[in-house]
Amino acid sequence: CEILSSLPLQMSLYFNVYFFPFWWLITVAVLYMKYPALSDYYKFILVTIMILVSLTELIRLYLGYVGNLLEKVPELAGFWLLTLLPQLPIILFLLFNEGLKIHSLERAVHIIFAAFLCFQVVAAFFALRRMVNTLATRFRLTEFHRLEEQRPAPG
Numbered sequence: 001c002e003i004l005s006s007l008p009l010q011m012s013l014y015f016n017v018y019f020f021p022f023w024w025l026i027t028v029a030v031l032y033m034k035y036p037a038l039s040d041y042y043k044f045i046l047v048t049i050m051i052l053v054s055l056t057e058l059i060r061l062y063l064g065y066v067g068n069l070l071e072k073v074p075e076l077a078g079f080w081l082l083t084l085l086p087q088l089p090i091i092l093f094l095l096f097n098e099g100l101k102i103h104s105l106e107r108a109v110h111i112i113f114a115a116f117l118c119f120q121v122v123a124a125f126f127a128l129r130r131m132v133n134t135l136a137t138r139f140r141l142t143e144f145h146r147l148e149e150q151r152p153a154p155g
Contacts, residue, residue, distance in 0.1 A: 004071045004134055006127035009120065013064045016116050020057055023109045030106045037101060046100065049090055056086050064124070073131050080124040088117045
């Protein structure tokens, strides 16, 4: 049996687990400092984003670990979708929207987090493609052997 788990993806997930609390603390601290200077709609958007990112990141990292280590395609696909759709656009919004009055420390941690997300999107895509192809091949071989066993003996 060939191991289908992706080592680069797993290493990235491992470091992301330790980086996320650091990112969260810095982002909340900077948000606390600049909160009075923000307009009302940016206040609402940033608080909503922090809640959404916090919940999504916990689910996303769990799905990444389970999907990659246990070679489960649905969990890894969920991880890939959660990385690609809500997380990456939100971090890019936090990184590039100048109306948020971005602090330099905040920009630095957002760049690192965006780099993690971009790498994980690519690594998870290749790991997912490899898992799906291997599992499809195993399924076809199993079906072929099952059909051969059901075939009547010659003569």
